[in-house]
Amino acid sequence: MSSYxxxxxxxxxxxxxxxxxxxxxxxxxxPGDPALVVLGDQASQAAIEALRARLGLDxxxxxxxxxxxxxxxxxxxxxxxxxxxxxxxxxxxxxxxxIELTVAALILGAGIGIPLGVWSAVRRNALPxxxxxxASLLGLSFxxxxxAILLLLVFSISLNWFPVMSTxxxxxLGARLHDLALxxxxxxxxxxxxxxxxxxxxxxxxxxxxYVRTAKAKGIAFATIxxxxxxxxxxxxxxxxxxxxxxxxxxxxxxxxxxFNRPGLGRLIVGALNQRDYAMLQGLMxxxxxxxxxxxxxxxxTYGFIDPRVKYS
Amino acid sequence: xxxxxxxAAPRRxxxxxxxxxxxxxxxxxxxxxxxxxxxxxxxxxxALALLAPVIAPHDPIDQDVFQRLxxxxxxxxxxxxxxxxxILSRILYGAxxxxxxxLVSIGLAMLIGTxxxxxxxxxxxxxxxxxxxxMDVLLAFPSLILGLIVVAMLGPSIPNLIFAIALTAIPPFAxxxxxxxxxxxxxxxxxxxxxxxxxxxxxxFRHLLPNILPEVLVMGSIWIATxxxxxxxxxxxxxxxSPPTATWGGMIREGFxxxxxxxxxxxxPSLAILIVVFALNxxxxxxxxxxxxxxxGEQ
Numbered sequence: 080m081s082s083y084x085x086x087x088x089x090x091x092x093x094x095x096x097x098x099x100x101x102x103x104x105x106x107x108x109x110p111g112d113p114a115l116v117v118l119g120d121q122a123s124q125a126a127i128e129a130l131r132a133r134l135g136l137d138x139x140x141x142x143x144x145x146x147x148x149x150x151x152x153x154x155x156x157x158x159x160x161x162x163x164x165x166x167x168x169x170x171x172x173x174x175x176x177x178i179e180l181t182v183a184a185l186i187l188g189a190g191i192g193i194p195l196g197v198w199s200a201v202r203r204n205a206l207p208x209x210x211x212x213x214a215s216l217l218g219l220s221f222x223x224x225x226x227a228i229l230l231l232l233v234f235s236i237s238l239n240w241f242p243v244m245s246t247x248x249x250x251x252l253g254a255r256l257h258d259l260a261l262x263x264x265x266x267x268x269x270x271x272x273x274x275x276x277x278x279x280x281x282x283x284x285x286x287x288x289x290y291v292r293t294a295k296a297k298g299i300a301f302a303t304i305x306x307x308x309x310x311x312x313x314x315x316x317x318x319x320x321x322x323x324x325x326x327x328x329x330x331x332x333x334x335x336x337x338x339f340n341r342p343g344l345g346r347l348i349v350g351a352l353n354q355r356d357y358a359m360l361q362g363l364m365x366x367x368x369x370x371x372x373x374x375x376x377x378x379x380x381t382y383g384f385i386d387p388r389v390k391y392s
Numbered sequence: 393x394x395x396x397x398x399x400a401a402p403r404r405x406x407x408x409x410x411x412x413x414x415x416x417x418x419x420x421x422x423x424x425x426x427x428x429x430x431x432x433x434x435x436x437x438x439a440l441a442l443l444a445p446v447i448a449p450h451d452p453i454d455q456d457v458f459q460r461l462x463x464x465x466x467x468x469x470x471x472x473x474x475x476x477x478x479i480l481s482r483i484l485y486g487a488x489x490x491x492x493x494x495l496v497s498i499g500l501a502m503l504i505g506t507x508x509x510x511x512x513x514x515x516x517x518x519x520x521x522x523x524x525x526x527m528d529v530l531l532a533f534p535s536l537i538l539g540l541i542v543v544a545m546l547g548p549s550i551p552n553l554i555f556a557i558a559l560t561a562i563p564p565f566a567x568x569x570x571x572x573x574x575x576x577x578x579x580x581x582x583x584x585x586x587x588x589x590x591x592x593x594x595x596x597f598r599h600l601l602p603n604i605l606p607e608v609l610v611m612g613s614i615w616i617a618t619x620x621x622x623x624x625x626x627x628x629x630x631x632x633x634s635p636p637t638a639t640w641g642g643m644i645r646e647g648f649x650x651x652x653x654x655x656x657x658x659x660x661p662s663l664a665i666l667i668v669v670f671a672l673n674x675x676x677x678x679x680x681x682x683x684x685x686x687x688x689g690e691q
Contacts, residue, residue, distance in 0.1 A: 097529045105541065216677055220670040222621045222641075224628045225662045228648065232655060330536025334625055338648075348537070349629055352544050360541065371532050 087379040095372045102364045103147050106357075107140065119355075134357065151365055157358040161351075166362035169347065174366070177343035180262055181332055185321070187267025188274050193317065195271070196278025197305065200286060211275060218272025223331035227265045227338035234261060244340045262339045266331055273324055274317060281316040285309045314385050322378030325371055409602045416606040420682035427682070430675030437668050441487035450478035452485040453636040461654050471656045473646060479656065482638035483664050489639045490668065493550060494619040497557035502612050504558070505565025506604070510596050512566065513573030524570065527563040535560035539622055543631045550633055553626065557619045568611055572604045606683050614676035617669045624665050640665050 114130040115122070131137050135146060150156060156166040199211040235243045241261045285291065286309065294304045329344075336345030344363060351359035421427050440447070449469070456476035464471045470479040512523040530538075542556035576582065577600065585595050626632055627641025628648075635642060640661040647657025 094529065094532060097525065098532055101529055101533070105538075106545070216673050217670055220617065220621075220666055220673050222624050222628075222665060222669070224625060224644070225665060228644065228651070228658050228662065232651065232658075236652065326532070326534040327536075329534040330622075330625070333536060333540075334628065337629065348540065352540065353630070360544070364537070364541065367534055367537055368532075371534065375532065 083383050084380055087376055090379075091372050091376040094375070095368065098368045098372065099148065099151060099365065100144075102361070102368060103144055106361055106364075107143075156362040156365060159351075159356055159359045161354045161356045161359070166359055169359065170344070170362055170366050173342050173344060173347055176341065177332060177336070177345065179259060180266065180335070180341070180343060181328055183259055183263035184266030184270055184328065184332075187263060188270030189317075189321070191267065191271035192274025193278045193313075196275040196317075197282050197310070197313070199275065199279045200282035201305065203283065212279070215272040215275040218269055219276075221269060222334070223265065223269060224334040224338050226269065227262070227335050230261055230265050231338060258341075262335045262341055265335050265339075266328065269331060270324065270328065273327075274321070277320045278313060278317050281313040282309060285312045288312075311385065315382065318378055318381050318385060322375055325374050329367060329370070405598055409598075409605070412602055413605045413609065416683065417609065417679065420606070420610070420679045423682035424678035427675050427678030430671045430673070430678065433667065433671035434675060437487060437671070438491060440484055441491050444481075444484040444488060448478075448481035448484045450481045452481045452638045453477065461650065461657075463654075464656060470660045471654070473643070473657055474650060474654075477638075479643070479660055482643055483640070483661055486638040486640045486643060486661065487664065487668070489550070489633055489637065490620045490623060490665075493553050493557065493623045494616045497554040497619050498561060498612055498616045500554065500558040501561035501615070502565050502608060505562040506569040506601075506608055508562065509566040509569025509571075510573050510600060510604075513570040514577055514592065514596050514600065516574070520570075524566070527566045530560070531563040531567075536622060536625060539626060540629065540631060543626060548626075548631050548634055553623060553633065556626075557622055560622070561615050561619065564615070565608060565611065568607060569604055572607065573600055576600055576603055610676055610679040610683060612676075613672055613679065617672035617676065620665065620672070621669055 114127045114134065114136060118126055118130060128137075135143055138146075154167055156170075158164065159166055159169055162169065195211050195215070199208045202208050231243065234240045242258065291304060291308060294308055295301075332343065333345030333348060335341070336343040337349060340346075344366065347359065348363050350356070351363065421431070444452075449467075454477060456472070459468070459472050459476040460474055462468055462472040462476075468478050468480065470483065472478055473482070508523055508527070512520040538560050539556040542559065543552055546552040546555070573596075582595060582599060585599055590599075623632065624639070624641035624644070627639045628645045630645065632639045632642045632645075635646075643661040644658050647654065647661070650657055
């Protein structure tokens with residue numbers, strides 16, 4: 080197992096390195112001059128030159144690249160052009176709120192999606208299957224901000240069950256959960272729609288396997304076959320997809336945080352965009368890269384536990 | 393080879409390829425009837441968008457300060473916005489932006505991605521590793537964030553939005569084109585082609601491409617839905633086509649400020665997005681099931 084983990088770790092480091100290189104070049108290859116983007120068209124040439132020097136953009140590209148990579152490794156991600164505080168501090172300040180939201184969404188999504196997907200597969204081409212398939216397709220069709228607005232309209236504005244604005248900083252656990260509920264439900268439902276479909280098709284594939292037929296022939300109760308023989312094999316594609324889904328989840332969390340006015344990376348990125356805080360944007364891209372690579376690594380390691388065969392391949 | 397032969401052959405080939413792809417798609421449509429529903433709704437939306445200048449009851453950017461925030465009425469079926477503009481007309485015109493960006497960006501991604509997948513799969517080796525590693529890196533990055541940064545740097549305009557969305561959609565097409573290419577490239581008909589001295593380009597585009605085209609097209613329909621969703625999301629964040637041009641995401645963004653007393657401002661454009669995206673998902677999902685070789689014989 081440890082050699083497997085080491086190998087995955089090696090891959091993660093390579094991916095991290097390539098994505099960080101991509102981030103570096105995206106910001107520099109795109110035609111817009113960051114200094115010009117920050118200061119606007121009316122800025123004087125001297126001001127633009129000064130900002131370019133402050134951002135280190137006047138140095139040769141290879142030196143900039145070296146400094147960027149060294150900065151990422153040592154935790155020096157530059158200072159925000161708006162607040163003047165270190166970028167990494169501002170990010171770490173709101174990161175827990177975003178993690179809290181995504182983990183809650185993940186639990187909801189898996190908790191709803193896996194049972195529904197299994198049920199749908201078991202009752203294939205019967206009424207529950209049709210209803211679940213149609214509902215999950217509908218769930219996938221919602222842009223996250225549209226579903227968030229609808230939830231806000233119904234549960235916060237009409238029924239007044241939840242706060243319109245979520246502070247994400249409730250004192251007690253109950254207050255925190257109450258704050259978290261609606262944003263997490265929003266992200267969770269969309270994720271559940273996704274997981275339902277994957278769980279269904281994975282389950283259908285497993286149900287067609289010979290060992291399931293053998294188990295049936297042996298007279299094992301159907302529920303036992305599902306629980307003991309099928310579920311674990313269904314989990315592999317589901318875990319893969321949860322890992323792949325992270326990119327979508329991050330995008331959706333940005334939109335959800337905006338609608339519910341909840342602190343987090345999403346609001347930070349929109350603020351940075353509006354105020355043209357270029358240093359903050361680069362820092363946010365670094366943190367997103369770190370999160371994606373880390374989650375992919377965790378996904379790979381999880382495989383090893385779910386499927387013993389993976390370790391040896 | 394005579395001159396007449398060299399000009400007639402590509403045309404004949406194109407006809408054969410289109411016919412084969414068409415037959416596969418029609419069969420897929422008939423296997424899964426919900427695809428027809430999706431297609432009809434989508435075509436209806438396209439028709440409404442095309443006819444917007446004829447059927448829209450008002451000008452989409454004409455402001456009327458005396459008719460601000462009117463609810464739905466006989467004159468304004470879906471009400472008016474904070475500038476007194478007719479919501480129905482803005483939704484009809486907004487459909488044009490959504491559809492153009494969705495169709496063109498995915499068309500581009502499909503073209504570039506398929507070529508990358510074909511070339512990577514066909515040649516294999518180091519080229520394959522480098523190309524697919526690049527695709528994986530692009531795939532690893534959250535697409536909305538990538539789109540957000542690209543549009544923020546380039547400025548919000550239709551071509552830039554198309555570029556940003558196409559960029560995020562290339563990797564999946566490269567992946568879907570590569571897998572069957574690897575499976576097919578050593579089959580007998582390819583060997584025969586090679587023995588006859590056909591060029592790699594001819595083998596790839598005339599003999600491999602028709603085999604993967606139906607799958608790529610089906611995925612295209614699902615990705616148009618995604619592109620429309622991403623465009624609306626970017627517009628909601630404030631990175632859509634600049635106002636006063638009507639876009640669905642932009643309308644929701646503006647309406648969101650008055651959500652407490654004028655719910656129709658966000659409700660109708662939301663519904664419009666939902667209908668188009670759901671129709672495209674129905675279309676693509678049904679077709680995918682029908683052409684998926686693993687599900688053959690189960691329908």
